Amino acid sequence: MREVSDKSSDCAPLRDSIDDVSEFAPSHPRSILAIEGPSLSGKTTLxxxxxxxxxxxxxxxCYVEALGASPIPPFDPGSTAGQVEAFLVFAQVEAERSAKLALLDPAYSVLFDRSIDSLLAHAYALDKLRRYDSLPRVRDLAAQLPVSVPDATFFLDAAPSLLRSRLETRMGALPPMFIDDEFVAAFKEFFELDMQLSPSVTFIDAASVEDVIPLLMTDFLLK
Incomplete structure (x- = not known):
């Protein structure tokens, strides 16, 4: 998630807009896979x-890309109420995803750059670091709103040293909190504690993205 004052994003557009999905007609079941991990872990590259x-x-x-020109909530809204409001903004993207998935050909496997679990993990991390109490509230909202839960999640686990080295070569600004050691650890902890909605999470060393992960993704998406 991104600060309002910084429109830069670590999730660069990779394919044309999905506003028009009329070319896809229903056929048979598909797989939905989410890619999670801290900023600069290699999600976009993968x-x-x-x-x-x-x-x-x-x-x-990702959510920032999907919001486009709309106002983007701050990384840390400053309170429990602010975090709940931020969640509701990104929940609009979840509603759009759900609506568009209903029109897509089920023969197509689906890949999410972050999922509803990313929003929940963000709330968990801020709750832990700032002593908010937003996670129970946003979980309740997630149960009431249209959300798309992936069949499986792959979490790119990046060491702090790797994130810092990638930040040095990154084009464009990135708020420091995105790769703050404590925030990244708390974000990951949400998945380690199996608190996510996705039924399974596989942790993979982000440094191996060039060699190992594409094979695993292919096995899941195209099986």
């Missing part, structure tokens, strides 16, 4: 490689 290699994988970009 997704780009998968999309380049496989034509029957449809990509939904």
């Amino acid at each position: 997704i780009a490689r998968i999309l380049a290699a496989h034509t029957q994988v449809f990509h939904f970009g």
Whole structure:
């Protein structure tokens, strides 16, 4: 999630807008896979490689990308109420995803750049670091609102040193909190404690994204 004052994003667009999905007609069941992990862990690179290699994988970009020109909530809204309000903004993207998924050909596997679990993990991390109490409230909202839960999640686990080295070569600003050691650890802890909605999470060393992960993704998406 991104500060209002900083429109830069670590989730660059990878495919044309999904506003028009009329070319896809229902056929048979598909798999939905989410890619999670801290900023600069390699999610965009991984997704780009998968999309380049496989034509029957449809990509939904991250929440910041999906909001486009709309105001983006701050990384830390400053209170429990503020975090709940921020969740509701991003929940609009979840509603759009759900509506568009209903129109997509089930023959296409689906790839999420972050999922509803990313929003919940963000709330969990801020609750832990700022002593908010937003997670129970946003969980209740997630149960009431239209959300798309992935069948499986792959979490790119990046060491702090790797994130800092990638930040040095990154084009464009990135708020420091995005790769803050405590925030990244708390964000990951949400998945380690199996608190996510996704039924399964696989942790993979982000440093191996060039070699190992594409094979695993292909096995899941195209099985």
